[in-house]
Amino acid sequence: MQLAAPERGLAARRRIAAAACALIAAAVPTAAHSQEATGSWTLDTSILLYGEQDRTEIFEPVARISRLFSNGHRLSGQFAYDAITGASPTGALPSGQLQTTTTPSGNTVTIAAGAVPTNEFQDQRFALDGEWEAPLARTLKSTLGAHYSSETDYMSLGGSASASYEIMDRLTTLTAGMGYNADKVSPIGGTRTGLSDGTVAVQGLDNPKNVTSGMLGVSHILSRRWLVGLSGTLQAEDGYLTDPYKVVSLVDSTTLEVSGQLTEKRPDKRQRASLLFSSVYHLNEDVFYFSLRGYSDDWNVRSGTLDLRLRHELANGKYLQPHVRYYSQSQADFYVPGLIAGQALPAYASADYRIGPLRTGTLGLTYGFHVKGMPGTVSLRAEYLRQWLATPGGEGEGEGGGGDDDRAAGGGEVRAGPVTTATIDPASIQSNMPPLNIGSFLIGYTVNF
Amino acid sequence: MTPPTLERGEDFWVGRFAAMGGPCEVLLDLDDRDEALALVACAQDEALRIEHKFSRYRADNIIDRINRAGGEPVEVDAETARLLDYAALCHEMSAGRFDITSGVLRRVWTFDGGARVPDEAALRDVLALVGWERVTWRTPVLTMPPGMEIDLGGIGKEYAVDSAAALLARRTSSALVVNFGGDLYATGPRRGGRPWAIGVDDPERTGQGVLDRVDLTRGGLATSGDARRFVTWQGRRLGHILDPRTGWPIEGAPRAVTVIASTCLEAGTLSTLASLQGPGAAEFLRDSGVEFRIH
Amino acid sequence: MSTRLRRSALLFVLAVLAVAGSGCATAKVQPWDRDLMARETMRFAPSKIESGTDDHIYFSKEGSVGGLGVGGGGCGCN
Amino acid sequence: MQRAPRLMIASLLGLALAVAAMPVRAADAPAPAKSASAHAPSFALPDRLGKTVTLDSLAGKVVLLDFWASWCVPCRQSFPWMNALREKYGAKGLAVVAINLDKDRAAADAFLVKNPAAFTVAFDASGKTAEAYRVAAMPSTYVIAKDGTILVRHTGFDPKKTSEVETAIEGALKP
Numbered sequence: 001m002q003l004a005a006p007e008r009g010l011a012a013r014r015r016i017a018a019a020a021c022a023l024i025a026a027a028v029p030t031a032a033h034s035q036e037a038t039g040s041w042t043l044d045t046s047i048l049l050y051g052e053q054d055r056t057e058i059f060e061p062v063a064r065i066s067r068l069f070s071n072g073h074r075l076s077g078q079f080a081y082d083a084i085t086g087a088s089p090t091g092a093l094p095s096g097q098l099q100t101t102t103t104p105s106g107n108t109v110t111i112a113a114g115a116v117p118t119n120e121f122q123d124q125r126f127a128l129d130g131e132w133e134a135p136l137a138r139t140l141k142s143t144l145g146a147h148y149s150s151e152t153d154y155m156s157l158g159g160s161a162s163a164s165y166e167i168m169d170r171l172t173t174l175t176a177g178m179g180y181n182a183d184k185v186s187p188i189g190g191t192r193t194g195l196s197d198g199t200v201a202v203q204g205l206d207n208p209k210n211v212t213s214g215m216l217g218v219s220h221i222l223s224r225r226w227l228v229g230l231s232g233t234l235q236a237e238d239g240y241l242t243d244p245y246k247v248v249s250l251v252d253s254t255t256l257e258v259s260g261q262l263t264e265k266r267p268d269k270r271q272r273a274s275l276l277f278s279s280v281y282h283l284n285e286d287v288f289y290f291s292l293r294g295y296s297d298d299w300n301v302r303s304g305t306l307d308l309r310l311r312h313e314l315a316n317g318k319y320l321q322p323h324v325r326y327y328s329q330s331q332a333d334f335y336v337p338g339l340i341a342g343q344a345l346p347a348y349a350s351a352d353y354r355i356g357p358l359r360t361g362t363l364g365l366t367y368g369f370h371v372k373g374m375p376g377t378v379s380l381r382a383e384y385l386r387q388w389l390a391t392p393g394g395e396g397e398g399e400g401g402g403g404d405d406d407r408a409a410g411g412g413e414v415r416a417g418p419v420t421t422a423t424i425d426p427a428s429i430q431s432n433m434p435p436l437n438i439g440s441f442l443i444g445y446t447v448n449f
Numbered sequence: 450m451t452p453p454t455l456e457r458g459e460d461f462w463v464g465r466f467a468a469m470g471g472p473c474e475v476l477l478d479l480d481d482r483d484e485a486l487a488l489v490a491c492a493q494d495e496a497l498r499i500e501h502k503f504s505r506y507r508a509d510n511i512i513d514r515i516n517r518a519g520g521e522p523v524e525v526d527a528e529t530a531r532l533l534d535y536a537a538l539c540h541e542m543s544a545g546r547f548d549i550t551s552g553v554l555r556r557v558w559t560f561d562g563g564a565r566v567p568d569e570a571a572l573r574d575v576l577a578l579v580g581w582e583r584v585t586w587r588t589p590v591l592t593m594p595p596g597m598e599i600d601l602g603g604i605g606k607e608y609a610v611d612s613a614a615a616l617l618a619r620r621t622s623s624a625l626v627v628n629f630g631g632d633l634y635a636t637g638p639r640r641g642g643r644p645w646a647i648g649v650d651d652p653e654r655t656g657q658g659v660l661d662r663v664d665l666t667r668g669g670l671a672t673s674g675d676a677r678r679f680v681t682w683q684g685r686r687l688g689h690i691l692d693p694r695t696g697w698p699i700e701g702a703p704r705a706v707t708v709i710a711s712t713c714l715e716a717g718t719l720s721t722l723a724s725l726q727g728p729g730a731a732e733f734l735r736d737s738g739v740e741f742r743i744h
Numbered sequence: 745m746s747t748r749l750r751r752s753a754l755l756f757v758l759a760v761l762a763v764a765g766s767g768c769a770t771a772k773v774q775p776w777d778r779d780l781m782a783r784e785t786m787r788f789a790p791s792k793i794e795s796g797t798d799d800h801i802y803f804s805k806e807g808s809v810g811g812l813g814v815g816g817g818g819c820g821c822n
Numbered sequence: 823m824q825r826a827p828r829l830m831i832a833s834l835l836g837l838a839l840a841v842a843a844m845p846v847r848a849a850d851a852p853a854p855a856k857s858a859s860a861h862a863p864s865f866a867l868p869d870r871l872g873k874t875v876t877l878d879s880l881a882g883k884v885v886l887l888d889f890w891a892s893w894c895v896p897c898r899q900s901f902p903w904m905n906a907l908r909e910k911y912g913a914k915g916l917a918v919v920a921i922n923l924d925k926d927r928a929a930a931d932a933f934l935v936k937n938p939a940a941f942t943v944a945f946d947a948s949g950k951t952a953e954a955y956r957v958a959a960m961p962s963t964y965v966i967a968k969d970g971t972i973l974v975r976h977t978g979f980d981p982k983k984t985s986e987v988e989t990a991i992e993g994a995l996k997p
Contacts, residue, residue, distance in 0.1 A: 004544035006722065012542055013710075013719065013737035018870045018931060019538050020714040023531050024611040025905070025938020044793045050801065064793050070899070070981065078793070084821075127817050138959075138978055147817045154820030162814060169958060171773055179814035215814040219788070224777045229788055233810045243822075274810020278788040282780045291788070295808040303808040311785055329807055354822065355807040373642065381794070387805065438805070442797060527912055775960050776923035776949045782893035 042066045043376075046444040053437040056086035066131075074133040082125035082151075090119055091351035092261045093249035093338045093431065119245055125151035139166035147181070153244070155184040155206075162215065171221045175231070181211040187244030194242055194265025195345050207240030225282040230275070237270040248351045249338040251429060259341050264350040266334065272297040285313040301355055303329035316370070323364035323383065328390075331357045337431030353433050357390045366442075376447025385438035391430055453489045455482065461639065464489025468496035469606050470504075471630035475613075478639045479623035488620065492613040492627055499609040503532070503601045505552065515591060515599055522585075522592040530589045532601055532608065539604075539718055540581045546725040547718075548581050550593075551693035552600030558698075560678035560689040572696045579693050607671055607717035610634045614713075626665075627713075631672050634713040638666035649707050649742060661707070661742050669713030673720040674705030674744075690724050701728040709740040788812055862887070862966045863954035867921060867944035870934070875944045877970070880917045884994040885966040886987070888920040889952050892933035894960040896979040901937045903984055907991070908941045914995050915968075921946050923960075965990040 007015075044064040051057045060083070066076035127149035135141050145160040162177025185208075190201030217231030242265055252259035274295040281288045289309040296302045304327075311321045332355040334348035364383030371378060453466035453475075462485035464475040475492045477485045505512050515523050525533065539547040557567035557575050567575075578597045585592040593599070606629050614627040614634040624637040626645050635645050644664035649672065663670060678689035680698075687698035702724045710716040719739055723730040734741040773781075780786060789795035789812055799811050804821035862885070864877045877885070886907060890897035901920075908918045918941035924930040925947050934943065946952065955964065958977055965974040965987055974990040976983075 006544040006546060006726075007542040008733055009736040010738050013715075013739060014931065015538065015542065015870075016718050017711055017715045018934060019535055020611070020712045020718065021934065021938060022870060022940065022943075023535050023608065023714065024615055024712060026531050026908075026940030027528060027608075027612045027615070044791070046793050046797065048797055060797070062793055062797065078796075123820075125819060127819075129817065149817045149819060151820055154818070156818035158818065160814045169772075169775070177814040181818050183818040185820065209818070211818060213814045217812070221773050221778075221781055223771070224773055224780055227781065227786060227788075229812075231812055233814065235809055272809055274808065276810060276812065278812070280786055280788060282783070282786060287785045289788075293808075293810060295810050301807045303806070305808070327802070327806060327808075332807070354805060358806060360802075360806060379791075379794075385801075385805070440801065442794065444791065444794065446791070774949060774953065775957055775962075776889070776891060776952050778960070779891060779893050779925055779929075782891075 040068050040448060042068070042446070042448050044444070044446050046442055049441040049443075051439050052086070054087065055436070056084060056088055059083045072135040074131075076129075076131040076133075078127075078129040078131075080125075080127040080129075080149075082123075082127070084121075084123045084125065087120050088245070089353065089433070090261075091243075091246040091248060091264060091353075093251070093258050093351070093429075121245075123151050123153075125149060125154075136163075139170060140164075143177075145179075153186050153188050155186070157182050158211070160213075173219045175215070175217040175219070177215040179211075179213040179215075181213075183209040183211065183239075185209055185240045185244065191240075191244065192263045195248075195262045195349060197260070198247070198263045209237065209239035209241065212236045212238075219278075227280045229278045231278070232275045233273070235270075235272040235274075237272070239268060241268055241270055242266045243350070243352055246350060246352050248336060248349050250341040251338045253340050253342065258338070262339065262345070262349070264352065265348050266350050267299065267348055270297055270299055287311040299332040299334070299355065301329060301332045303327060317377070318367070318369040321366040321368070321381075323362065323366070325360070325362035325364075327358070327360035327362075329356075329358045331355065336429065338429040340429075351431065353387075353389055353431060356431065359388050359390055361386045375449065376445060379442075379444040379446075381440075381442040381444070383440045383442075385440070386435055387438070388435040389431055389433050453486075453493050455486055455489060462489075464492070466493045466496075468493060469500050469609060469629045473630065474626075474628040475617070476626040476628070476645065477621075477623060478625060479621065484621065488617050488625070491620065492617060495613040495616055496609050496629060499605060499612065502528075503605045505598065505600045505602070512599065512601065515593060516597075518593065520593070520595040522590045524590050527589070532604060533586060533591065534588065535714075536599075536601070536604060537581070537586060539722070543722050543725060545580075545582070545694055546692060547603070547721060548579065548693035549599045549601060549603065550581050550584065550597050551579050551691060552602070553578050553598050554691050554693070554696055557696075558680075558689070558691065560680055560687075562679065562681075564681055566680065566682050566687075567696075576696045579696070603721055604714065604717070606630060607632050607669070607712075607714040610713040611669065632670070632713050632717055634669045635665045635667055642666075649705075649744075661744070663707070663709060663740075663742070665709065668709055668711055669716040670707065670709050671713055671717035671720050672705055672707040673717070673724050674703065688724075692725070699725060699727040703730050703743045705742075705744045706730055706734070707742040707744075708734065860972045862964065862970050862972050863951070865921075865944075865946070865951040865954070867946050867951065869942055869944050875919060875942055877966075880919070881970070882968055883915050883917040884911075884968055884991060885964075886916060886918045886991060887955075887964040887966055888918070888961055889923060889955070889957045889963075890920055890961045891923045892929040893924075897961045898933070898937055899981065900961050900963070900979040901939055903979075903981070905938070905940045907988070911991055911995060916991055916995060918942065919944060921951055923947070923949050923952055963987060965994060967994045 042065070046062050048058065048060040048062070050060070060080060062078065062080040064076060064078040066074055068074045127147070130146045132144045133141060140163065142161070142163045147156065147158040149156045158179060158181030160177060160179035162175060164173050164175040166173050184206040186206045190203040191205040191207060192198045192201045213233055213235040215231060215233045217229060219227060219229035221227055246264045247261040248264050249258045250260040250262060251257070272295070274293055276291060276293040278291040289307070289311070291307045293305040295305070305325065307325045309321055309323045311319055313319050332350070334346060334350060335356045336346070336349050337351050339345065339349060362383055362385045364381060366379055366381040368377050368379040370376070451466070453464045456463045456465070458476065460478070462477045462479065462482070464477070464485060466473050466489070473493070473496055475489045477488055479485060501507060502510050503512055504510065505516065507513060511525055511529050515525070536549045553575055557571050559565060583594050583597065610627050610629050610632050611634055614625070614636055617625055617627065618636045624635070624639055626633055626635045633647065638644055644666040647663045647665050647670060649661040649663060680687050685700070687700070688702045690699050690702050691697065692699050706720040706723045708716040708720040708723065710719060719734065719737060720741070723733045723741070726733045731743050784790055795811070800819070803809060804819065862877060866874050866876045869875045886904065888900065888904060890900070904918050904920060907916065920939060920941060921944050922930045923946055927945065927947070930945065955962070961979050963976040964972050967973050973994055974987055976987055
């Protein structure tokens, strides 16, 4: 009598394991398990090493701890410390021989790309954030946030509240939120009057800067794999919006030399609006993130941002995440690379390239993995950012960029051309800021316990 | 019931007591003596509870009621029902080799190292009382033909280890090992992440020599083997592991099979099923992807 | 509010209502089909700490605002 | 490059409207199962030991039927409660059956190791049974009387709201 073959292999072992586990579980009503499942903590830490070529360097450790309670409430706290050193461009034009080229709009004065004048500075910033999520009903959740941060010349105190409501069998989520920040700007060396030679400074002045923001968003689960969302924010800023340390160069109309500088001056109100479309699509194991943001404000700054990420899962919990981002911005009304000495001053003027015709390109890669024997996930992210100013009409790299190699030496590319002292249209003065290379390295560690 | 003894190991306590027909130990990775004593006492209570309830040597428990039911249906409690469900699964998966009704075969076999084997007629009579398929099991009612007997020995000890370990794990977060006669379960690594060093006994010289060492941080470990329980017949060494379909020992079963798995019960079942494969034991365990040692 | 801004705000509200109204555009996603959606990675900003850092970098290096949330910290970096 | 941002915003709005224009089908609101006469749809699903669990095989018992998945957080919190229910009412004729709706069986097995289930677990990766019971959220719990009628249908899991289910069970168990 031939015995039937017994079951064997992994499947057989799994059945035995499951049956044994069920048997033991039933014997011992495991209160321990239920207790461990509710109070779950999450610790998120990261260290940012950020450096701009010949400019600012930032070292920023951040720690975020959050606790999910059994009743669904979640309390989070975050502490961040920034050590900032290096040089920030003052906005002044590099000194040096002017050089003229002809353009359809008449004579154009392009300032040679000498080394861009910068201020050496050091600063420390502490930031504390708190957040409390509370489910009000099965499909309604509220979130309250509080913020405090301080640095030598800036203090920020703010709060926010938002609610998210799920409808259509929880396929669609509507979110609405409000935020308010009461910041104080206390410039080092006193608050200098705008568009002045900067000698008159009022000491000990804490200039208020209030920011009120509102957000309305909707997200929708289109399919088992596809989540899309649209989120709009409106933000009204009121108060001291000028950069206390930035200046605007004065160009002598005869010698076309930089003959001096004025402190910059910006309006004290700014209405800003943005619309963000986001999409997350789950492939077999990988996840593709896509977002498109439109922005505009009443300083006439308009921008578009495209952001693409692909989280590619590797074996046993490792992953690679390439990241591409492109940002294109139009300049503010009152953005001027320089002013003609002696001419009537405009109401507002700033040469800060960050509200100029700016482009930013970002390439990044994140690698996430588990360390054997240690819970949680470690992530290493390296990103390269490149910023440049697009000249009106001409796209692509800054005119006189002249490539990276000779830029730092201040020997900008000089093009011959007739020098005329006819009336020079102020708008024809262009900044010749070389492209800015930025590297950032972010080390992250996340663990649940 | 003699109280358990307590001894200080390197940086852990070792509680000892007798139960399950053999030496029992509980190792506790903690320093407080009173807590250790209380935990060991709790493990002893659980071991004795399960032994009294499921041992076939006692005259007042559920096993005895089932074995003396004389064919009448017997309603069993939830715990017994779960053990019978588990035994039924093992019987089905081993195609009848694992059978809790095969205990009666000991009436014709004595594995004392001697040479006595049962004669054909005696074996046939006993085989008529063996076979889980003859039993009607509709939870929670068991109906067994008269004369048949069940013996949960193959499951009971490992079940007691897991059950005691789970009870202790609910009362302390310190790591511990429950070891009943070589079948054991570790709830977690010792402080500093160090594993528990488990010595695997030499089946030939039980108690004298350690044949192998297993480093265990979490999970169950069980050994099945014939140590000194065998007969030699026609020059062949026959271990005490019997095939319930033929009533004869399984030829070429390894002396000792030690398996490491997620629970002690799973390890015990796999080591028993492996031994029932005779020479195929190693291959069976390799296929199932568990860590094991064969001697 | 300048006319340009009011116009874009109005357009935006229209867009939000449109998306909300669409409800279940494609086949209905049943509650038990939410296994992928329950994963940590299926969120617009899976890591709050990373998106916070990025918002801070781009806020201090560019002239725009606007992401997923409201509030958050101001800084003297822009 | 002045036009770029305006172009961006316009295309964005266009996209949003396109999503809206997709065929709109009113979400079929889950039929109210509260009506007492609703009869529990039958099912035949494999359990952890590979045996088939059917509603008919539980005839004569009060059944607590639960739909869960490994990725659903409130489901994990409901397991200890279901363990307790089986311990308390098991002998009095309550059968607890938890139907897993995971698409990946390994995920369910991993869940069961961490969250021991001392009750019957059945597997329905296709979700057909959940559809038959019009499950609207995870977890969903049904109390089915001895004659197969659905007495209570409870969505989500709230430790404070379990008494409603327990009183229904006690009522249904009375001979």
